[in-house]
Amino acid sequence: MRVVITGANRGIGKVLHDRYQSRGDEVIGTARGGKDGMVALDVTQPESFATMHEAVGDNPVDLLICNAGVYADKYEPLTDGYPADMWANTFATNVTGVFQTIQTLLPNLLAAKGKIAIISSTMASQERAPGGSYIYRASKAAVLNLGRNLAVDLTSHEVAVGIYHPGWVITDMGGEDADITVDEACAGLVQRFDALSMQTTGCFETWDGHPHPY
Numbered sequence: 001m002r003v004v005i006t007g008a009n010r011g012i013g014k015v016l017h018d019r020y021q022s023r024g025d026e027v028i029g030t031a032r033g034g035k036d037g038m039v040a041l042d043v044t045q046p047e048s049f050a051t052m053h054e055a056v057g058d059n060p061v062d063l064l065i066c067n068a069g070v071y072a073d074k075y076e077p078l079t080d081g082y083p084a085d086m087w088a089n090t091f092a093t094n095v096t097g098v099f100q101t102i103q104t105l106l107p108n109l110l111a112a113k114g115k116i117a118i119i120s121s122t123m124a125s126q127e128r129a130p131g132g133s134y135i136y137r138a139s140k141a142a143v144l145n146l147g148r149n150l151a152v153d154l155t156s157h158e159v160a161v162g163i164y165h166p167g168w169v170i171t172d173m174g175g176e177d178a179d180i181t182v183d184e185a186c187a188g189l190v191q192r193f194d195a196l197s198m199q200t201t202g203c204f205e206t207w208d209g210h211p212h213p214y
Helices: 011-022 046-056 084-112 134-157 182-195
Strands: 002-005 026-031 063-066 115-119 160-165 203-206
Touching: 002 011, 011 026, 011 182, 026 046, 046 084, 063 084, 084 115, 084 134, 115 134, 115 182, 134 160, 134 203, 160 182
Parallel strands: 002 026, 002 063, 063 115, 115 160, 160 203
Antiparallel strands: none
8 A cells, every 4th residue: 555644754644654664555754854764845835746746656645644734823822922924824734735735646546546534633623612722723624624525526536535633642742741642643543544435535533433523
């Protein structure tokens, strides 16, 4: 199986990369710096996608994992925080970058009748809305919407799309007080991606297999 993972140089992306590689899959990982065997890809720069396209070539892609993301507004005050450039940069990474990644590799996914896994968050949910982190929440809600609509449009092409909450994970983004380790999260996510099918396309699920409220 050929797997492409964005943001594969650290955190969830790196552990997913190593897991797939260790089970014998061909893995193409991307990272902004392009070091340590990663393909250089800055998802905020449209011209950067040509590098990824060249690395993948015309080869079918069985699984695309859109993992690259940022969380810049964790401590922003409502009164005078959340500057416009933070909105623009976050959406460029968390939403536009996901769409352009999928768009670039769409011929490869169609050739394989592959799968697309989008890492969103519980913070995308409109039912679970405790406030704060407005930019990150809005971007993850947007990418959830993106995934749901892609699932509809790609059904006739037999390309399944799943959207996933990876859990509150102990990473640089999640912090040390998070609930689960990155290994626990990735073990569950790999199971979710393996189970994704045309029967479940458009799903929004947790890392451990539960339907997530929208």
